[in-house]
Amino acid sequence: MHLERLTLVDLVTGTVPRSDVVQDHLATCETCRLELATLEETWEALGAIEAPAPSTPWQTAFRDLLDALEKPAPGPRRWRPGRRVLRVAAVLAAVVLGGVLARAMVSGGDEEAFATTVVEDATAVVLRVGRGDVRVEAHAASFARIEAFAAGAAEPVPPTVVSEVGRVVVEHAGRPPVRLVVWVPRRAEVDLRLERGRVELAGPGGPTLVRVERGDVTGDLRPSLDEPVTVSTGVGDIDVAVPPDTRADILLLCPRGTVRTDFRLHAGGGSLNGGGAPLELLASDGNCTLRKS
Amino acid sequence: MPRAPLERETDLEPTDEMLMTRVAEGDLEALRTLYERYRERLFGFLWRATGRPDVADDLVQETFLRVVSRGGTWRPDGALRPWIFQIARSVLADRFRGRESRTASLEAVSDPVAPTEDPGERVDRERRAARLRRALDRLSVEDRHALVLSRYEGMRYAEIGRVLGCTEGAVKVRIHRALKRLRDHYVDTIGGEGERCTSNG
Numbered sequence: 001m002h003l004e005r006l007t008l009v010d011l012v013t014g015t016v017p018r019s020d021v022v023q024d025h026l027a028t029c030e031t032c033r034l035e036l037a038t039l040e041e042t043w044e045a046l047g048a049i050e051a052p053a054p055s056t057p058w059q060t061a062f063r064d065l066l067d068a069l070e071k072p073a074p075g076p077r078r079w080r081p082g083r084r085v086l087r088v089a090a091v092l093a094a095v096v097l098g099g100v101l102a103r104a105m106v107s108g109g110d111e112e113a114f115a116t117t118v119v120e121d122a123t124a125v126v127l128r129v130g131r132g133d134v135r136v137e138a139h140a141a142s143f144a145r146i147e148a149f150a151a152g153a154a155e156p157v158p159p160t161v162v163s164e165v166g167r168v169v170v171e172h173a174g175r176p177p178v179r180l181v182v183w184v185p186r187r188a189e190v191d192l193r194l195e196r197g198r199v200e201l202a203g204p205g206g207p208t209l210v211r212v213e214r215g216d217v218t219g220d221l222r223p224s225l226d227e228p229v230t231v232s233t234g235v236g237d238i239d240v241a242v243p244p245d246t247r248a249d250i251l252l253l254c255p256r257g258t259v260r261t262d263f264r265l266h267a268g269g270g271s272l273n274g275g276g277a278p279l280e281l282l283a284s285d286g287n288c289t290l291r292k293s
Numbered sequence: 294m295p296r297a298p299l300e301r302e303t304d305l306e307p308t309d310e311m312l313m314t315r316v317a318e319g320d321l322e323a324l325r326t327l328y329e330r331y332r333e334r335l336f337g338f339l340w341r342a343t344g345r346p347d348v349a350d351d352l353v354q355e356t357f358l359r360v361v362s363r364g365g366t367w368r369p370d371g372a373l374r375p376w377i378f379q380i381a382r383s384v385l386a387d388r389f390r391g392r393e394s395r396t397a398s399l400e401a402v403s404d405p406v407a408p409t410e411d412p413g414e415r416v417d418r419e420r421r422a423a424r425l426r427r428a429l430d431r432l433s434v435e436d437r438h439a440l441v442l443s444r445y446e447g448m449r450y451a452e453i454g455r456v457l458g459c460t461e462g463a464v465k466v467r468i469h470r471a472l473k474r475l476r477d478h479y480v481d482t483i484g485g486e487g488e489r490c491t492s493n494g
Contacts, residue, residue, distance in 0.1 A: 006465045013443055013468065015450070039469075042476045046444050048422040049429070051337035052346055054353070061350070062328050065357050066321075211322065232322045253321065284321035 003032045012039045059251050059269065066255045113147035113181075115158035123166035124189035125182060129159075130174025131196045138186045138203035138222070144168050145183040151176065187224065201231075201240060212236055216286075220293045223248055225276045232282035240281065241293035247276035250290065257287035265290075309373040317364035328357060334446060335381050341441050342385055344426065352388060356381045374448070375455035382438065382456065428478035432471050435459075439467035440475070 003025060010016040018026075026033045054061065122144035127134060132151055146168075150156035159172035159180065172178050174195065184190055187206040192199065194212045201210070201219030207227045210217055213234040220241040223229050229248075231238055237257070242248070250269035252259045263272060272279075281288045307315075307323075309330065315323035335356055339349040359380050367376070429437055435457060442448045442456060443464075450461040457464065 005469045006462065009465045009469045009472075012472065038476060039472045042472045042479070043444065045421075045425060045479075046429075046440075046475075048418060049341065049425055050422070051333075051340045051445075054333065054336045054350055055346055056350060058329065058332055061332065061354065062325060065328065065354055068354065068358055069361060230322075234320065253325075255321065282322055282325065284319065 002029060003036070008032075008036055008039055011036060012043050059249075063253065066253065069255070113149055114156050115146075115148040117146045117159075117161040119144045119146075119161070119163045119168045121166055122163070122168050122185055122188055124168065124191070125184045126167065126169045127180070127182065127190075127192040127194070128169070128171045129178070129180065129192075129194045129197070130172065132172060132174050132178040132180060132194070133198045133200070134179075134192060134194055135181045135200040135202065136190055136192065136204055136219075137181060137183050138188075138205060139183050140186060141183075142185050143183070144185070144188065146170055147181045147183075148172075149179040149181070151179045186222070187227075221279075222246075223277065223279055228278045228280075230278070230280045230282070232280075233284065233286050235285045236283065237286040237289070238281045238283050239287075239289040239291070241291040242279070244292045245273060246279070247273040248279035249275050249277070251278065251280040251282075252288045252290060253281070254283035254286060254288040256285050257283055259288045259290075261290040262292050263290060310369055310371070313360075313364070313367050313373050313376075314369045316361065317367050324361065327360075331357075331377060335377070337445055338378065338381060338441060339385065341429070341445065342438070343389075344430075348388075352381070352384050355384045355388075359384060372452065372455070374446075375452045378442065378446070378448075378456045379458075424479060425475075428475050431478045432474055436467045436471040436474070439464050440471035443468055 003022065007016075007022070011018060011022070026036065056064075120143050122142065125136075125144050127136075146159065146161055148156065148158055156176065156178065157172070159170050159178065162169045162171075170180070170182065172180070174197075177197065184204060185206075186203070188204070189207045190204050190209070192210045194210075194215065196214045197212070198215045199210055199212055199217040199219075201208075201217065201221055203220055203222050205222040205224050205227070208221065208223075208229045208231070210231045212232070214236060215233065216236045217231050217233060217238045217240065221229060223242060223246055225247050231240060238254075244263075248271075250263075250265055250272050252261065252265070252269045265272065269280075281290060307326070309327065312323045312327045312330075316327060332353055335353045336346075336349050339352045339356075340346055343349055343352070356377070360377060363380070367373075429440075432440070439453055439457060442453045443450075448456070450464045453464045454461050457467075459467075
């Protein structure tokens with residue numbers, strides 16, 4: 001009685017470990033031992049076939065893909081980013097917001113915050129906001145300060161702020177909409193997701209990820225050489241500035257809009273001042289502008 | 294607000310399936326992330342199927358075009374990886390329908406080489422890889438894909454079964470048969486040189 005071939009395959013692919021029963025059998029059955037050794041040898045030999053890396057940089061390939069998606073083609077190929085987002089947002093805007101939010105300024109101005117939280121030694125600030133406007137202001141100190149301003153006449157609701165070992169998580173469902181001004185240490189990580197509203201950036205320089213489903217992103221960034229920055233919108237424009245001497249690998253993607261920049265870059269981006277960490281501006285349905293600050 | 298659910302949400306990367314659902318809704322950032330995750334894997338699979346990097350590059354793009362255009366048929370309760378590889382196989386079949394699917398031998402392709410590798414070792418390694426590739430070429434498409442998805446993609450039998458449209462048992466049979474035939478073909482290709490099929494020389 002020999003081991004079944006399917007058991008041998010399990011052993012070769014590492015799907016199941018060698019049980020005592022199998023080990024005992026292999027110890028006494030030369031046929032199975034040789035059969036297994038041959039299969040394993042062939043399996044291992046396949047490691048010699050190493051795939052080369054794709055010849056095109058992935059950013060270039062991705063831009064090509066977007067171009068192809070936008071080309072009119074027979075059949076259902078054409079992709080329309082954000083259609084569902086648009087539909088949902090239109091309904092919500094009519095029922096919930098009444099247009100109040102869009103005209104509000106992001107900065108706090110002279111108005112007094114209805115809720116303020118300070119967290120010492122913040123290294124990362126995570127913001128999850130439903131509807132509202134958010135200003136992220138970098139400063140030289142090590143604390144994070146979260147100030148909430150009422151965005152309309154409704155009774156304001158303060159954000160939830162949770163911090164643990166330098167990581168600050170701020171959450172606000174956006175009912176009613178809120179305006180947040182968040183002071184962050186210059187090199188802190190910023191991870192901001194906003195469903196609807198506007199984002200204003202004032203000099204963050206750590207790893208930065210900003211995603212707005214519906215709304216614009218403006219302001220200035222100070223990217224460091226080795227920290228990635230991604231700013232993206234579903235429906236909305238991006239208009240940000242960086243210092244002229246910024247070193248970064250730029251990716252500018254807005255398949256349904258226009259790219260504008262006063263840097264010497266190709267339409268889709270490229271290396272800036274010799275290259276550095278990725279700096280990506282992605283607008284699914286909007287325009288991208290990258291300026292010199 | 295309970296802390297744990299929020300932290301889980303913010304700490305975890307979105308799954309492939311979550312990303313695909315967002316791609317189907319037209320989310321560009323999700324498409325970009327999915328592209329980053331799958332491009333090299335699809336390239337490896339398609340390169341092993343065609344032997345040509347330029348063709349593999351082209352087929353990866355075609356696969357993603359179909360992934361997007363078929364986004365409406367994506368069911369979030371399924372697993373994405375088998376679905377994408379199923380599409381890649383279909384792209385491959387369409388490209389080479391009625392033609393010989395292999396268009397280049399490995400000799401025409403430069404492998405990545407470790408800078409410290411001895412030139413003699415490199416020649417041996419490339420020769421060995423070329424023979425294995427020729428042996429792999431002689432397998433049936435289904436057997437070859439079952440083996441490649443298991444060996445290089447690390448797919449489970451159930452996933453491979455979804456890609457190939459067969460049962461887990463049939464996948465195992467294919468892998469077993471592929472390994473046996475690969476060995477036989479490999480021995481054929483080296484003829485009387487007496488070289489054995491080993492991983493280290």
